[in-house]
Amino acid sequence: MHTKFDESGRFADPSVLILTSLAESPKHGYAIMTDVAEFSGVAMEPGTLYGALARLERQGWITPMATEVRRRPYQITAAGRSVLAQQLQSMREIARVGQARTRPARPASA
Amino acid sequence: MNPTWAERLARRMVGWYPRRWRERYAEEILEVLDQHQVSVRTVVNLAANAAATRLDPAYRPATSATLRRFLRTGAALLATVAAMPAAFVGVQLAFGEETEFGMTGAHGLAVSGDGRLVATSSGASRVRLWNITDPRHPMLLSHFDAGTTLAVSPDAHTLAVIGKRVTLWNITDPTRPARAAALPEYTRHASAMAFAPDSRSLAVGYHGGVLVYDVTDPARPRSLTPPPRQPADDSSHDIGPSQFSPDGRLLAIKSGGSDQVTLWSLADRSAPRSLTTVVFGHDEPPFGDLAFSPDGATLATATVHGHLTLWNVTDPASPTVASSMDDGPVGPAPDATVGSVLAFSLDGRTLSSVLGSVRSVRWDVTDRTRCRHVDDLTRADAGPGSFMLTPDGRALVSAAHGADTLHVWTL
Structure with missing residues (x-):
């Protein structure tokens, strides 16, 4: 179950969401949007998607495949996979600390 | 279904991305917008991303132009907000490609079978390739140097260009056109081209063959x-519009010098056979056009002054006049920059004829022998330039001389 976040309320970087989507299989733009919405609840807009796709492509973390009837699928590169793994590791770390700190506080000892 | 105002505005926003970015991503993002539920948020998001991309050094042509471009983006955003109700009644939009090229005339124009690629x-x-899925906002996809006379295959995969010879371009991805091959040197004498309906044959017409x-x-x-025996290199014998019949067995080529059309049999592709030549007008200048009906039984011809003839070409060796119409003077006397263009609707019941790029007349031609005038639209003049109708006759595309812009009118 997911709460539907619009982009203004999101916490996840679109790059991480896109890389996560492409880590499963190559996808074209609209398929990435629907996949991301499904697994994260983030409704990404085309402008954000293509802003991030262009950056990821320039960084060499994804690569475009041949166009199929006006749609171009993208696939994740080896470098992209390793960057994603690092990002997820650091997010796990943040999640661990964050969860610890948001536990109901004990009465402060004087 | 008509696009909502948000969908139109979203497409316009794509036009504000820098040219280099558009050449690479415009086609894809337009496709995504086709499927996406476009809202105000989509539009704002695109505007913000377009502005950010314009500031991105990777897409900036020259530092000196940065501030001007930034201001223009801001001004354009403000202008759109201010003019929102008016933005959708305007009939034309020209993209600012103002700095890059010498402004010389447009010569060639070709439209794909689905009417989306120009x-x-x-x-x-x-040569420039445009997406006109949204006719109000033609989107420049790419440009390259190749020649002047153009033909786009009906499936939009191949572009043929007459330059120093005929070259073929793979435009399956219109944002990345790639030169595929060159035809023999003698094709430099060609002055007309037509793709067969199945996109598998290309007919190249030259004076006499x-x-x-x-x-x-x-x-x-x-x-x-076989190669032509004696190629005519007399360009005064330019031949005009040419079109295959829907079954690909006939080729109609208008010859220059006068308004006449020659029908060629291409039943055997390796031996084109000239069947007959008919004269369809004596107007000056002889810049008429022709169009086959979807069932291939009728050939329509029109002169620059709007003299229209429907020919029964069931027996292509001896076409007969089914009916003939005159819709009177067009207003200003036509000059060397105007012409007439024709297209049938997909059901073959309506014939659109556009004269001198200023006046569009529609005819109900359900009964080929008794054509009925449907309506007559006079539009603001696009100025001298090349123009043509999309294959379904629903939109008029005009590339103006003197500006590297494209205008599209839905009829």
């Missing part, structure tokens, strides 16, 4: 006809 040529050899190439694989074109 190729234009201007200057000495600059037709060459046919199998272009199933545009990288390996196969010549089906």
Whole structure:
């Protein structure tokens, strides 16, 4: 179950969401949007998607495949996979600390 | 279904991305917008991303232009907000490609079978590919140097260009056109081209003959006809519009010098046979057009002054006049920059005729022998330039001389 976040309320970087989507299989733009919405609840807009796709492509973390009837699928590169793994590791770390700190506080000892 | 105002605005926003970015991503993002539930948020998001991309050094052509471009983006955003109700009644939009090229006339114009892709040529050899899915906002996808006279295959995969010779371009991805092959040197004498309806043959017309190439694989074109014995290199004998019949067995080529059309049989692609020539007008200048009906039984011809004839070509060796119409003077006397263009609707019941790029007349031609005038639209003049109708006759595309812009009117 997911709460539907619009982009203004999101916490996840679109790059991480896109890389996560492409880590499963190559996808074209609209398929990435629907996949991301499904697994994260983030409704990404085309402008954000293509802003991030262009950056990821320039960084060499994804690569475009041949166009199929006006749609171009993208696939994740080896470098992209390793960057994603690092990002997820650091997010796990943040999640661990964050969860610890948001536990109901004990009465402060004087 | 008509696009909502948000969808139109979203498409316009794509036009504000820097040219280099558009050449790479416009086609894809337009496709995503086709499927996406477009809202105000989509539009704002695109505007913000377009502005950010314009500031991105990777897409900036020159530092000196940065501030001007930034201001223009801001001004354009403000202008759109201010003019929102008015933005959708305007009939034309020209993209600012103002700094890059010498402003010379547009010569060539070609439209794909689905009416979404337009190729234009201007200057000495600059070819541009446009997406006109949203006719109000033509989107420049790419440009390259190739030649002046153009033909786009009905499936939009191949572009043929007459330059120093005929070259074939793979435009399956119109944002990345790639030169696929060149036809023999003698094709430099060609002045008309037409793709067969199945996109597998290309007919190249020159004064006095037709060459046919199998272009199933545009990288390996196969010549089906022998080289011309004595190629005419007299360009005063330019031949005009040419079109295949829907079954691909007939080719109609308008010859220059006068308004006459020659029908060629291409039943055997390796031996084009001239069947007959009919004169369809004596107007000056002889810049008429022709169009086959979807069932291939009728050939329509029109002169520059709007004299229309429907020919019964059931027996292509001896066409007969089914009916003939005159819709009177067009207003200003036509000059060398105007012409007439024709297209049937997909159901073959309506014929659109556009005269001098200023007046569009529709005829109900359900009964080929008794055509009925439907309506008559006079539009703001696009100025002198090349123009043509999309294959379904629903939109008029005009590439103006003197500006590298494209105008599209839905009829």
